[in-house]
Amino acid sequence: MATRARPTGRRNQVLSREQIIGTAVELLDAGGEGALTVRALTERLTTGAGAIYYHVGNRDELLDTATETVVTAALTTRPAQTAATPEDEIRVVALALFDTIAEHPWLATRLILQIVRNPAGPVTVGIFERIGRQVSALGVPQAHWFDAASTLVHYILGAVGQNARIEGDTSGVEPHADRDEFLGATAEAWQALDPEDYPFMHAIAGRISEHDDREQFLTGIAVVLGGLARLR
Template sequence: MLSREQIIDAAIGLLDSGGEGALTVRALSERLATGSGAIYYHVGNRDQLLDTATETVITSALETESSQAVATPEEEIRRVALALFDAIAEHHQWLATRLTLQIVRNPAGPVTVEIFERIGRQVGALGVPRASWFDATSTLVHYILGAVSQNARMDGDTSGIQPDMDREEFFDATSTAWQELDPENYPFMHAIVGQTKQHDDRDQFLTGIAIVLAGLTHLR
């Protein structure tokens, strides 16, 4: 008998393989060898299915992360951030966009509430004054979502750059273009050319988290 979980798993498979465009009721019906009525009965319409798929992936990522022992608030924030980073990297075809939409459109939804609660508790534990909790937590969440979304688009969607250009080729081309700039007018760009080609996205992401956390100490 077809279950809700089977439908969601199949939907995530379609999304991972071809992005949002690949997820249609017809494609899902064919994959599950069922009629569209069964899909609508279990998960509702396509938008509801996309929301449910997003909730399923994010909830699973955060549950896996929370099973580990945590020593400090900073470490917990980094682990939550990396759980989101890794989930979006794994589902780069679609998850970044859907996660952002959920947070914007459904501030009372389980995804938004869970992310803000998990990070917000640690902001309080860092000693940030209560009056600054919302601004501080929002800043962290905005950085996390912005950074992981940019990384996901680099991995999964290079349209607008070159359709057949992968990440390494993109940064090689970028470095070459920056090297051709006038060094007198653009000394900083010349100074970071080597770093651009060699940087690790995950390490860069964690550096950003560290910068934000260091800034929060001034709110104490």
């Protein structure tokens, strides 16, 4: 009597879109965009390429979806206190994006690409809406809403991008360079400058090795908020 062959693990596994996206984020976190391929996904999930394309589309669509998923989660962060001010809200969402990109370095490049290529997409709209509502709540005149929100968003993305490892042309940059060593070498180079020609750079050279990235980031937010207060 013939017996039915036992189904393989591949056919037993029912993949969801969430599983694919979660695994894609894991691959991106481990090795950057170069590590995310359809082949790597199929091997990790023990499935066929058809299942990947069915649920999320091609690789570019998967990258966009992974970006949207991670950013959307960051934008749900809210202040701990119930009576939060607009300034509190802005600092919370700014730090949420800062910390998320620190956790997912590949995200910095993808986030900027989303803003540029898809201004009506959920990532761009989500960030501007969350920031823009607080700009309005600050009492900034409506005529300045776009400029004020854009200034905040541009500062946030520029600052977090500088602190992340941007993929692309990184010639001359060690991929796993130690932060302290890098900052120490930079401080020494600045201190070696002629103080008469570069008095400012010479004066701040000792600070670069001691600064905290998150505190510096918040200082920048405070500077922007101080400027917005003058528009009211």
